[in-house]
Amino acid sequence: MRAPSSDLPLMLEDVSILAREVTILDKITLKIAAGEPTILVGPNGSGKTTLLRAAMGLIAPTRGRVTWGGREEVPPARRSIVFQRPAMLMRSATGNLTYALAAARVPRAERKARADELLDLVGLAGRGDRPARRMSGGEQQRLALARALAKDPDILLLDEPTASLDPAAIKALEDIIRNVAARGIKVVMSTHNLGEARRLAGEIVLLHRGRIVETGDAQSFFTQPKTEDARRFVAGELLV
Amino acid sequence: MPTDTSALDLILRADPALVGIVRLSLLVSLSAVVLAALIGIPLGALIALTRFPGRNGAIVLLNALMGLPPVVVGLLVYLMLSRSGPLGSWGILFTPQAMIIAQSILVMPIVAALARQTIEDLWEEYRDELAALNVGPVRRIFTLIYDARFSLLTALLAGFGRAAAEVGAVIIVGGNIDGFTRTMTTAIALETSKGDLPLAIGLGMVLISLVIVVNALAWGARRASERYAG
Numbered sequence: 324m325r326a327p328s329s330d331l332p333l334m335l336e337d338v339s340i341l342a343r344e345v346t347i348l349d350k351i352t353l354k355i356a357a358g359e360p361t362i363l364v365g366p367n368g369s370g371k372t373t374l375l376r377a378a379m380g381l382i383a384p385t386r387g388r389v390t391w392g393g394r395e396e397v398p399p400a401r402r403s404i405v406f407q408r409p410a411m412l413m414r415s416a417t418g419n420l421t422y423a424l425a426a427a428r429v430p431r432a433e434r435k436a437r438a439d440e441l442l443d444l445v446g447l448a449g450r451g452d453r454p455a456r457r458m459s460g461g462e463q464q465r466l467a468l469a470r471a472l473a474k475d476p477d478i479l480l481l482d483e484p485t486a487s488l489d490p491a492a493i494k495a496l497e498d499i500i501r502n503v504a505a506r507g508i509k510v511v512m513s514t515h516n517l518g519e520a521r522r523l524a525g526e527i528v529l530l531h532r533g534r535i536v537e538t539g540d541a542q543s544f545f546t547q548p549k550t551e552d553a554r555r556f557v558a559g560e561l562l563v
Numbered sequence: 564m565p566t567d568t569s570a571l572d573l574i575l576r577a578d579p580a581l582v583g584i585v586r587l588s589l590l591v592s593l594s595a596v597v598l599a600a601l602i603g604i605p606l607g608a609l610i611a612l613t614r615f616p617g618r619n620g621a622i623v624l625l626n627a628l629m630g631l632p633p634v635v636v637g638l639l640v641y642l643m644l645s646r647s648g649p650l651g652s653w654g655i656l657f658t659p660q661a662m663i664i665a666q667s668i669l670v671m672p673i674v675a676a677l678a679r680q681t682i683e684d685l686w687e688e689y690r691d692e693l694a695a696l697n698v699g700p701v702r703r704i705f706t707l708i709y710d711a712r713f714s715l716l717t718a719l720l721a722g723f724g725r726a727a728a729e730v731g732a733v734i735i736v737g738g739n740i741d742g743f744t745r746t747m748t749t750a751i752a753l754e755t756s757k758g759d760l761p762l763a764i765g766l767g768m769v770l771i772s773l774v775i776v777v778n779a780l781a782w783g784a785r786r787a788s789e790r791y792a793g
């Protein structure tokens with residue numbers, strides 16, 4: 324049962340972020356609404372991670388504003404993020420999940436059962452007792468995803484979750500992401516893997532040098548890119 | 564060697580004088596570590612998690628205080644607790660309480676400095692995750708202390724090692740009174756100067772055993788950390 328107030332739509336309005344005079348994001352305006360996954364693509368340093376962190380509320384814009392469900396200053400109770408290199412708490416896999424469930428104010432009596440459900444969802448059933456930091460990279464990513472789902476979010480932000488994973492681990496994670504999206508959770512994910520973007524995207528946002536170059540539904544983006552940068556990017560050319 | 568045999572004999576038949584000295588030493592040093600932990604861990608966490616003017620200076624000072632000379636601490640505590648000192652009215656000079664205070668002053672910087680470093684490192688790693696999980700400030704501090712528990716235990720054991728092995732501070736503020744404030748280290752110093760080597764050697768053996776046990780516990784804590792926390 325979802326709370327009546329939602330973090331959707333997530334709006335970035337004319338958002339610029341500067342770090343020591345360097346522009347990381349430049350006048351970004353973007354509306355993230357419910358629906359199929361939105362995939363942020365672009366070369367390294369294009370601003371994908373910063374955009375996701377701003378969308379999570381972890382970085383305040385230097386200019387412009389970010390709103391969640393039309394409101395500013397909303398604590399991150401209805402949105403979650405999985406970092407590219409998630410930090411596992413020094414506990415078991417189940418311990419990581421019960422901690423997140425406690426932070427989400429899930430009653431103590433329900434936490435173990437919910438943790439087991441989440442482990443099952445990400446294919447880690449039966450591995451709850453293992454120390455989280457001793458799991459493989461792929462397992463840690465899946466556990467981080469389960470932990471992010473503990474608060475039953477409206478929006479799930481994923482920062483290159485499959486980077487540095489092997490193909491089997493990538494497939495496992497993509498299957499989970501599809502499953503999550505099918506449950507009505509809005510997925511916003513960054514990647515610079517075009518194949519992955521094709522497989523998962525409903526909507527594409529192409530970033531380059533901190534600006535949005537092109538945005539639109541995935542099929543149009545890949546078949547009829549509107550801008551020269553997008554055409555080159557889809558063709559596999561390097562954007563520098 | 565006859566002296567060695569006698570020393571071992573004292574240990575094996577649990578000589579009352581030796582047992583009394585060991586018991587007092589453990590009581591004083593363990594109490595000092597508990598007191599140092601109660602002050603040092605929150606202080607370390609506070610410095611790790613807050614930003615204030617002079618913070619770098621505070622860190623340098625705390626690190627420097629880890630090498631406090633015990634005799635200087637003993638002298639300062641003596642001056643504070645002596646009859647004409649600001650805390651002279653407490654009347655605890657030459658008592659185990661005075662020894663606990665002196666040792667806790669020696670141990671506290673070790674606990675606080677190591678806790679500060681451990682918690683700060685962990686905070687760097689956890690900061691974004693805890694913010695994303697919507698964890699409040701108080702819970703964050705408890706999380707960091709809990710997750711750093713094995714490293715903090717190692718810091719406490721290092722502090723205990725320092726307390727149990729020091730002689731300068733306790734001899735000044737305790738007075739080395741037979742049956743009342745005589746600890747293993749002060750007794751070893753006294754008995755050696757008197758030429759009563761069996762008791763000195765016996766206490767030395769107990770002290771070394773204690774150091775080995777403390778190190779074994781530290782090693783065990785590290786292993787437990789790897790096994791249960793990863």
